[in-house]
Amino acid sequence: MSTLTIATHAFTDQKPGTSGLRKKVSVFQQPHYLENFVQAIFDSIDAPKGATLVLGGDGRYYNRTAIQIILKMAAANGFGKVLVGQGGILSTPAASCVIRKYKTFGGIILSASHNPGGVDGDFGIKFNSSNGGPATETVTDAIFAASKTITQYQLLDAPDVALDIQGVSQLGEMTVEVIDSVSDYAELMESLFDFSAIRELLAGGFRIKFDAMHAVTGPYATEILQRRLGASADSLMNAVPLEDFGGGHPDPNLTYAPDLVKIMFADDAPDFGAASDGDGDRNMILGKRFFVTPSDSLALLAANATLIPAYKAGLAGVARSMPTSAAVDRVAHALNIPCYETPTGWKFFGNLMDAGKVTLCGEESFGTGSNHIREKDGLWAVLFWLNLIAARRQPVAEIVREHWAKYGRNVYSRYDYEALPTADAQAVMHHVQGNFGSLVGATFGSYTVQHCDDFSYTDPVDGSVSTGQGIRVLFSDGSRIIVRLSGTGTEGATLRVYLEAYDANVANHHLDAQQALAELIQVALQITQLKQLTGREQPTVIT
Ligand code: G6P
Ligand code: ZN
Incomplete structure (x- = not known):
């Protein structure tokens, strides 16, 4: 079996989102698309030669094809062993469990989570580190950077690995162990x-x-x-x-x-x-x-x-x-x-x-x-x-x-406006951001705005700062309106409006959330000017 070095050209759209790279299956099926991203992962994570990787996915369309490609690339990139779920199956929590239990260098999970699957659906890939968790932003930024300059990738020229029977086999110098997907x-x-x-x-x-x-x-x-x-x-x-x-x-x-x-x-x-x-x-x-x-x-x-x-x-x-x-x-x-x-x-x-x-x-x-x-x-x-x-x-x-x-009850609901033109979704965000000054202290019905900001977070452990994480409009009674752009969609932009009204009064606790939130919803529409700026009368999904 020989290692092939294959010339490729960079794609510009391989920026991992909230949870890895998610695209339509047809995007992943473009020649070199998956391979480029996998090589970008391998080039960014600094795995020692002989390291062990966990590999599996949620079984959606393209899972098996992707697993074969990744196995051959892992072998060509010097990994010593891959633990792969039987049939290519590992739920995301099971993959995290296996990475931790066997103390592997990390794992690759193939999934687009809750997005629809099938030939016309979505596919996704992400790297999890040795703690079993999704790679940090430093790592995903490095992967994105590598994906923009890639010129070649390595692949072992070998037949496909049998994924349906548990056991150990060799792929060049790399061991492949097909494990029970469920028992650990x-x-x-x-x-x-x-x-x-x-x-x-x-x-x-x-x-x-x-x-x-x-x-x-x-x-x-x-x-x-x-x-x-x-x-x-x-x-x-x-x-x-x-x-x-x-x-x-x-x-x-x-x-x-x-x-x-x-x-x-x-x-x-x-x-x-x-x-x-x-x-x-x-x-x-x-x-x-x-x-x-x-x-x-x-x-x-x-x-x-x-x-x-x-x-x-x-x-x-x-x-x-x-x-x-x-x-x-x-x-x-x-x-x-x-x-x-x-x-x-x-x-x-x-x-x-x-x-x-x-x-x-x-x-x-x-x-x-x-x-x-x-x-x-x-x-x-x-x-x-x-x-x-x-x-x-x-x-x-x-x-x-x-x-x-x-x-007390934090009555809660989320309104999603899916597949908006990106410019419309951004117009809503900019509109609210532009009004922060006049909002503070303003009263809308029974709600008075106490504070507005664009949420940013300083990680208390490593000090890293993440800015622009969503708009918060906080009211004096503990109620909140949050407006945020989704990081997981694959079509246009999805705007999410999160509504939360605090109610300590037990007499109101039997109310349906939509009833209890009726006033706050109107306040949110007024503050965001959502209908005017997007032309949408109703959300796509209410949860
Ligand atoms: C994925 C992540 C979650 C996150 C969610 C947000 O499911 O694993 O941790 O809460 O995306 O999705 P959104 O579409 O709101 O960015
Ligand atoms: Zn999920």
């Missing part, structure tokens, strides 16, 4: 949670429904929920991963998981419902006819953490992304532990966890996790909820309402 992760979950309490809960007639959305968590949920915890066969839906996710949009929210939502809001609804996304790191939690917002979920996990074996001793601290509601801040305050506010993107939690400053983290974008790995973790959140329900023996809605009664 399942073992980790079993070490964190009280499986026997959850098993007892399920055996006692507590009914659950987990929607894998035809994505990567199917095999993980089958092994953990069914085989290890005894959930009935009808507890899982869409549990067979498909390359196009069955034509769906594998994003666990009220809009894109309508089948599960319908089941959970029916008269005979199960007691607990949950879903995860394309690559298994997101989660949505539902009770019987009850939706738990991700921000509330994080606050509830923090407040109940000591009921879980892994967190019995308490939490070092918590962190949330800036647009995530401040519900968890109130819990942190009561527990007297620090609460960090970071920019959007899981990578910002990594340093805090590595430094032992936080145990739990979460984002409004349906992500929650802890320091057990360095990615957010969908099934982990599901198991956390099941464990806390097994300990408290109360319905989900009752647990949440008790929480609100104690801490």
Whole structure:
């Protein structure tokens, strides 16, 4: 087998976004496109000769093709070993778990997360470092820089590797080990949670429904929920991963998981419902006819953490992304532990966890996790909820309402305006930024603006500064309006408006979020001039 050095030309659009490089499959299928980016990764990460890499993806279309290319490039670039998930499958949290467990140099994860898949869908690739977490911005900036000047890449001229049978083979001088995609992760979950309490809960007639959305968590949920915890066969839906996710949009929210939502809001609804996304790191939690917002979920996990074996001793601290509601801040305050506010993107939690400053983290974008790995973790959140329900023996809605009664409710909703012309989306941002001066002190109905800024973050561990992370309009009663451009879209620009109204009055806690936020929504439209500047009457998605 010989190493081929292949001449190439640079592409100008390989800038990693919030979570790696995401593009349409057709973009990745251009000659040299994937290869250039992979070589840019290898040229930037300074891996010692013989290093071990983890490789796997969410099984979407192009996963297998990409894995073969990356294996041959890894062999040609001097890696000593690659641990690849069977069939090319590793959920994002499982990849993080494997990187940490086997102390590898890092890993490459193939996924476009919750974006649709298939020939006409999206594909994505990202590098995770030895801590199991997404590469820091310093690394992703270096990768982007390398991608702009690349002239050649290395590839081993070799036949494809068999991915479907576990075992060890050689690719030139590099060892390829095809590993069970699920077992390391399942073992980790079993070490964190009280499986026997959850098993007892399920055996006692507590009914659950987990929607894998035809994505990567199917095999993980089958092994953990069914085989290890005894959930009935009808507890899982869409549990067979498909390359196009069955034509769906594998994003666990009220809009894109309508089948599960319908089941959970029916008269005979199960007691607990949950879903995860394309690559298994997101989660949505539902009770019987009850939706738990991700921000509330994080606050509830923090407040109940000591009921879980892994967190019995308490939490070092918590962190949330800036647009995530401040519900968890109130819990942190009561527990007297620090609460960090970071920019959007899981990578910002990594340093805090590595430094032992936080145990739990979460984002409004349906992500929650802890320091057990360095990615957010969908099934982990599901198991956390099941464990806390097994300990408290109360319905989900009752647990949440008790929480609100104690801490007040941070009523929350996000309005997304997708596929806008970039100029229109920017016009909205500029309009608000231009008015910061006149907004402070202004009153809109029952809301008075206390502070406005463009969020910037100084990492308390390495001192790095991230600016321009979203506009914050903060009101005197703790309510907030946040406006931010999405970093994960692949078409035009997506503008997100995050609405949060704090209400301590229990008499209002039964209200639907849209009802409770009606006034704040009007205030947001007025401050942003969104309808006038974009011509959009309604958001594309409300979560
Ligand atoms: C990915 C990241 C999350 C982040 C989300 C934000 O899912 O893994 O950490 O919260 O993107 O997406 P956005 O489209 O709002 O930039
Ligand atoms: Zn994801």
